Amino acid sequence: MSDELVREILESINLHRGFDRDTPHVVINANKVLASRVVEGLVIEPEELPDGVRARLRVKKGRKIAQPVHLCFGMLPSSGIQKILLDVEIEDEAEVGFQAHCTFPNAVDVRHLMQAEIRVGRNARYSYFERHWHSDEGLVTVVPKASIRLAEGARFSTEFELLKGRVGVIDIDYRTVCEARSSAEMKARIFGRLDDRIKVRESALLEGEASRAVLTTHIAVRDDALAEIHNELVATAPYCRGHVDCKEVIQDRGVARAVPVVEVRHPKAHVTHEAAIGSVDSKQLQTLMARGLSEDEAVELIIEGLLS
């Protein structure tokens, strides 16, 4: 039975053929852990809860996990709540990359709530790529929240992608604190349609000397979709560098709002931001139309690039 569910989840994210079960992975459906595999140096301790799963993920000191760790969070039932509580510890000098897929193929009324506490140790490396696969009905509410602390020299990158299917409601809140010489790179790419509601809040506090952060948010909204982006970068130590990049393309009656906050509390720190919101750039559009694309085709291609 669990093999069938694993297959159904993997099919919903087009991974059923290419998925190598020898790679480290965890596959979850609703509140059940269907499959998992670890490799040396990687500890995964899942615990089933009445409405989700709590999991402790740990990479031991100095261990470098060569293969990406696959996390599949599925919610095959059409309704219900799935809570994912993650406690992640990447110990000093360790390295790991996660590829997370969240899939809700049959959703009629699904709430996916994730709460993550992430600690990345001294000179450790941690990357987390999260791709969402939603149905076309848009009846999913996704609320991922993460609190991240980077120790001295740590490197952290996260990328959130929701391009296929309807968003429904999404409310992302990722907050990172960067100690000396650490770096954080946080990206979100989302395409909203019909009456989707998108809220993204990404923040980084650069409190350690020479720490760095880049917050990138690329959103496209069409029909009556609404997007609100809050990016916040605060630099309090010397030689910190930060950049906020927010680009939102709107079509039809879509509404986009960007609230970039950059705050510098040390004369030797430097933070920049750029935001562009509105229709697609006219020169980009005209160039493609001068190659024979219709306006709609050109807009689609420009958005495809922006969200790629």
Added chain:
Amino acid sequence: MAILEVKDVSFEVNSTAILNGLTMEFWQGYVHAVVGPNGAGKSTLASVIMGLPDYRHHTGDILFEGRSIKDLNVDGRARLGITLGWQEPARYEGLKVSRFIQAAAGNKDRAEVDRVLELVGLEPDRYRSRALDKTLSGGERKRIELASILAMRPRLVMLDEPDSGVDIEAIERIFSAIAHLKKEGATVLLITHSPRVLEKSDHAFLICSGMLVDKGETSKVLKYFSGKCLPCPHKNAPDIEASVRQEGGDVR
């Protein structure tokens, strides 16, 4: 045979004439140049011919193969085979070079992408998967834009300042791509104020303050342009027509 005819075209912005009764013919398979000092109206002429949205309110007419294209918008004109290479090509965040070129080629396969990249002197393996964004230099973007034009197999190509922002090696590649377009039977219209680019044309028009001052074989127009227009002696002159005539020009 004229592939494109500009007939008594005038265009103004905020009551200021930018193009002033221009009449010109561009011949099938020729490399034409439109030359003139900064502010002469050269780029505006290209924008008017391409039908860019802010340049549609001109008077006069534009005929392509004898038919008016005045009512066609940009993509309608492009589908006839008319295209434009911008002086400063657009950047596209995230859009891959191969997708950009494929779109211009009508979504042909990778071999076509590689063919045109090679024609502009860019190694396909190095450029195919790169994003057409600020990580590429202006010269690289210029060559990629030209590659997209080659992929389109156009009938009439307007290239606005094809040598601006490119190094010596790149400009030679651009010149050879222009020769390739001519060999394929396309008409090329070079917008320039550079004698080096002008020399690549078979026939040239000299415009100044939106008026046609001279036309003919390139060597003749180049002589006039090099001798009398660099620097422009009558810029800001109250009566430009009189000033041009005084310099030996023939305002048409």
